[in-house]
Amino acid sequence: MLSMGGDQVEEAAAHAAKVLRAVVxxxxxxxxDGLDWSCLxxxxxxxxxLVAYAGQLTGRATDGWVPFEMAFDEGSGPDDxxxxxxxxxxxxxxxxxxxxxxxxxxxxxPHGSADATGFSAMGVAELLLHTYDxxxxxxxDTEPPAALCEAVLAWLFPQVQPARTPSDQWATLLWATGRRALPGRPARDRWRWHNPLEIPAGRIVLREVSPAAAADLAVGGTGGLTWIEGGPFDGTRTAAEMITKAYASGVHRPEWGMFAxxxxxxxxxxGGMGFHGPPDEEGVAEVGYDLAVGARGRGYASEALVSLSEWALARPGASSLLAIVEPENTASQAVVARAGYVRVSDREDLRAYVRSATA
Incomplete structure (x- = not known):
């Protein structure tokens, strides 16, 4: 798995210090370069x-920035x-x-919050990119370790097609942040990184699975999550595989993938729940889900599906959600019914249920 945490922040800081001491x-x-600020x-x-990020996490700030600033002492120079x-x-x-x-x-x-992994990734990005500036x-010139660049791209830029080779990781990150042209890709004059979405659902919270975590799940890992005994179930690993392929192809759309x-x-x-992709031209997105065996029969799936459906149908371009269920899966049929889905015409030998934005 492409790790992102304290070790990566320290590695990025060591790279920055080495580069900057060479020009002190x-x-x-x-x-x-490209900024209105001086180098200092x-x-x-x-x-x-970086200090602000530490303050946000230690202070558990939820409504805004912790109200303090860090400034160099007067007369500080490059070495300081x-x-x-x-x-x-x-x-x-x-x-x-x-x-x-x-x-x-x-x-x-983009959603008003980030977890420790997100703040780590943002800290690494700040260190690498502004050292370059x-x-x-x-x-x-400067080129940080390729693995750091790859991790930043996978955690913060899930909408960007990843680099094809290790030697392209740094150039791709520079392109993704509007700093350098990249052959075969359009210029990016505006850009934003993406921290995974979190949707509350009563006893459950839905956490968006990043491409980095999905890749680990797809090959039998945990995705950095602590699973109930017997999890993850096969459907979750299959969905993670779909996300991994979509990310590699550059067609993955954040928020319209999988949630833990x-x-x-x-x-x-x-368990896992999410979408087979963003809404199609008619505004329809297909949902899917599964629970580990030890978590079934407790109402978790219904609670999560209600919250995910309400969130999705409030998004621009989404008019209805489709769930396809096997005829013998009566438990899943009960889940979609409790979540406000109504049965429509069967799809071949499978049952189809729809919840619309007007429901």
Whole structure:
């Protein structure tokens, strides 16, 4: 699995420090490449963001940024800036390692919160990309470890087709953030990273599965989740395989993939639920789900499907949701009925149920 956590933050900080110390004697008063900040101001931004991320997670902030700022002491120079960046990265890595599973804190993009993995990925991105901005302005090049770039892309840019080879990872990340052209891909003048969506559903919370986690699930791993005994079930691994293929092809659409069904009381994952893709031209998206055997018969699937359906049908372009159920699967038929789906004409030898936006 493409790991993302404290180790990756420290690795990115070590790379940044090495690159920046090589140019510490140059003029950091010039503007960083592509930015309105000077190189020194860009370094201050990086350190400030890292401290803010640590503050968000430790303070469990949910409604906005914790109201404080970090600033260099007056008269600080490049060497001081590098030491502050290293210290700030150490704070983030320590906080990430001690943040319990399920904890989320405010970040505006795109859904108003992120978990520890998300803050780690954003911290790594800030370190790698702004080190590049500074280095370019000072006339040197930089290329971080390919595995770090690959992990950032998989965790923060699920809508972007990944690099084809390890040597392309850095160029793809630079392209994804509008910093460099990439042959065969359109220029990106505007971009945003994506933290996985979380949808509350009573006793269950639905957590969007990233391409990085899906790839691990597809080959028999846990996807970084703690599963109930007997999980994940076969359908979850099949869905993860579909996401992995869609991501590799560049057609994966965040929010319209798979969600892990996580029990709120103990952070145990009991199943998977999601979509076979985004809504089609008629506004129809197909839903699918399964539970581990040990979690069945407790109403988890119905609660989750109600919340997921309400969320989906409130999205632009979605007019109805379709569920296809085998005739002998009476338990699944009861789940969709409780979630407001009504039976329509069969699809070959399978039963079809629809919930529309007007239901």
């Amino acid at each position: 004697g140059l003029d950091w008063g010039v503007k960083a 101001e860009t370094a201050e931004h990086v350190a400030g963001v 800036a590098i030491r502050v960046i290293e210290s700030a990265a150490g704070l983030v890595s320590a906080v990430v390692r001690t943040t319990p599973p399920g904890v989320r804190a405010y970040h505006p993009y 500074i280095a370019q302005a000072l006339g040197v 069904l996580v029990r709120v009381e103990d952070e145990i994952t009991v």
